[in-house]
Amino acid sequence: MVGSSDHLERMNSALYKVIRLSLIIGCGVLFVLFALSNLLYFLKSLSSGNIWSNDFFGLWSYAKFLLLKPFSEIYDNAILLEFQMDLGTCPRCMLPYAYPPFFLFYILPLAIFSYYLAFLFWTSVNILLYFIVSYDKQQRRYSAFLAIFAPATITCLANGQTGLLSSALIVGGFRLVTSRPILSGILFGLASFKPQLGILIPIALVSARLWRTVAAACVTIFVLVVASGVAFGWSMWPLWAAKLLPHADWVLGITDRYNPTITSNLTSIGVDLRVARSIQACVAVVVAAIIWICFRRGVTILATASVLVGTFLATPYAIVNDMPMLTNAVLAVLRDRGHTDRALTIAELIVLALSLTLPVIMVSTWRPAMLRSIPLILLFGLIVWRHFRFRNHAPKSF
Numbered sequence: 001m002v003g004s005s006d007h008l009e010r011m012n013s014a015l016y017k018v019i020r021l022s023l024i025i026g027c028g029v030l031f032v033l034f035a036l037s038n039l040l041y042f043l044k045s046l047s048s049g050n051i052w053s054n055d056f057f058g059l060w061s062y063a064k065f066l067l068l069k070p071f072s073e074i075y076d077n078a079i080l081l082e083f084q085m086d087l088g089t090c091p092r093c094m095l096p097y098a099y100p101p102f103f104l105f106y107i108l109p110l111a112i113f114s115y116y117l118a119f120l121f122w123t124s125v126n127i128l129l130y131f132i133v134s135y136d137k138q139q140r141r142y143s144a145f146l147a148i149f150a151p152a153t154i155t156c157l158a159n160g161q162t163g164l165l166s167s168a169l170i171v172g173g174f175r176l177v178t179s180r181p182i183l184s185g186i187l188f189g190l191a192s193f194k195p196q197l198g199i200l201i202p203i204a205l206v207s208a209r210l211w212r213t214v215a216a217a218c219v220t221i222f223v224l225v226v227a228s229g230v231a232f233g234w235s236m237w238p239l240w241a242a243k244l245l246p247h248a249d250w251v252l253g254i255t256d257r258y259n260p261t262i263t264s265n266l267t268s269i270g271v272d273l274r275v276a277r278s279i280q281a282c283v284a285v286v287v288a289a290i291i292w293i294c295f296r297r298g299v300t301i302l303a304t305a306s307v308l309v310g311t312f313l314a315t316p317y318a319i320v321n322d323m324p325m326l327t328n329a330v331l332a333v334l335r336d337r338g339h340t341d342r343a344l345t346i347a348e349l350i351v352l353a354l355s356l357t358l359p360v361i362m363v364s365t366w367r368p369a370m371l372r373s374i375p376l377i378l379l380f381g382l383i384v385w386r387h388f389r390f391r392n393h394a395p396k397s398f
Contacts, residue, residue: 019346023353031149034360038158055321056160058095060118061087063111065097066104071232074104075239098247101236102228103193106165119160126164127157133172134328136335143331151359152323161321166194170201171328174304177205177213185216192221196315197322199284200291200307207295258320258362260312265373277316284314287380294387302387305332309355309380313373320362326379330356333383340390348382355379 045054061084065074073079074097081094110118127148134147147153156163169191176184188201205214228236259265262283266276287310294303308329312318330352337344344352354375362372 016343016346020349023349027353027356028145028149030357030360031145031151031154034151035149035154038154042158054119054158054160055095056119056122057084057087057115058097059107059122059160059162060110060115061095062097062104063107063109063118066108067111071101071104072235072239075236075243096243096247098240098243099193100195100228100240101232102224104232105224105228106193122160123157126162126168127153129168129172130164130324133168133175134331136331138338139331139335142334146327146331146356150324150327150356151363152320152327152356155359155363156321156324159321162194163321163324166191166197166322167324167328170197170325171308173201173213174299174307177208177210177299181210181212182216184210185213185218186220188213188217189220189224192217192224194322196317197311197325199315200288200311203288203291204295204299204303204307207292208299210299259318260320260323260358260362260372260376261316261318262313262373263316265370268370280316284316287314290384294384300387301332301336302383305329305336305383306380306387308332309376309383312376313380320359323359326355326358326376329379329383333386336386336390340386342390351375351378351382 042054061080062074064087065080065083069079069083077094077096080097084093084095110122113121130153131144131147134143136143153164155161169187173184173187173191176187188198188205191198201217202214205217225237261280263273263276263280266279267273271279291303291307291310294300294306305328308325311325312323333344333348333352355378358372358375
């Protein structure tokens with residue numbers, strides 16, 4: 001009986017290793033192929049001069065707008081579209097400006113470059129910052145590969161979007177929150193150009209009683225608001241506030257599968273918008289309460305990961321280009337696993353793989369993308385369960 005039991009255990013161990021290796025190789029091959037397909041499409045678009053099909057055209061046009069037009073008119077969709085058409089966009093390729101006024105400081109340097117040089121500068125800086133905060137000495141191979149080849153990274157690079165920058169600032173803020181609380185707060189403050197991605201951060205910081213970080217973030221935001229008011233005019237802020245709800249509705253009109261939020265997922269399967277928003281609000285309250293509990297004992301790897309994933313369950317407005325944060329959540333689970341005696345189960349490995357693959361599903365397919373919230377819910381549940389199950393072994397830094 002003992003020999004039979006040992007034989008069965010060896011078989012299970014061998015099966016586990018085969019499945020684990022298959023998931024790693026399968027995801028690796030898929031991610032490289034996804035990167036190559038995006039690269040080929042990007043080069044084909046640029047070679048044909050079709051620069052306006054890329055989201056970065058919007059950022060570049062905003063920077064150019066500042067040099068030639070009154071600042072406040074950037075929130076007027078009609079005026080902005082007319083300006084973008086003069087730069088070469090098509091009449092239906094509207095790329096509205098919905099960022100807070102101080103984000104203009106971030107993109108102003110782009111105005112001095114041609115489109116191609118501006119794109120190279122923007123993507124190089126963003127991927128460098130994101131790689132620095134994502135790299136982990138304990139997970140050299142995984143962190144380096146995923147920081148560059150994870151589908152969320154590739155999607156942002158191909159589109160020239162802001163997701164790498166916002167993720168670098170938020171992840172960097174959490175990595176420094178215990179060792180350099182003031183710098184951490186500054187990074188969180190700078191990340192406020194996408195306030196919808198920071199709705200859980202104050203809850204986490206207050207719960208962990210990280211008052212210096214909270215103060216630094218508040219001061220940073222205050223400085224950005226004052227500086228933008230002085231530079232661009234105080235009338236910009238009411239215009240931005242009035243833009244938020246109409247822009248959120250406009251985003252819902254974009255291909256549904258590009259939006260990973262609960263609201264978008266429910267409306268894509270036929271749920272009434274008002275009902276979907278009510279469910280979204282309830283989910284946000286539950287997630288916020290869980291985040292508060294997770295951070296009561298301080299900042300840990302999995303507590304941070306819960307914020308990175310929970311954001312996409314709590315926020316009513318996000319797109320696929322915001323999802324590099326999820327890659328770091330998966331890396332956090334892998335790193336935390338090294339501090340426990342329990343290996344990840346096959347089911348847990350599948351959840352991690354599915355979460356990393358989610359941007360591919362959202363961008364490339366339709367029917368599976370209608371269930372895009374499920375991997376996020378599973379990943380959040382996995383992180384929270386491991387947080388409480390192994391909290392006595394949890395390291396106190398991210």
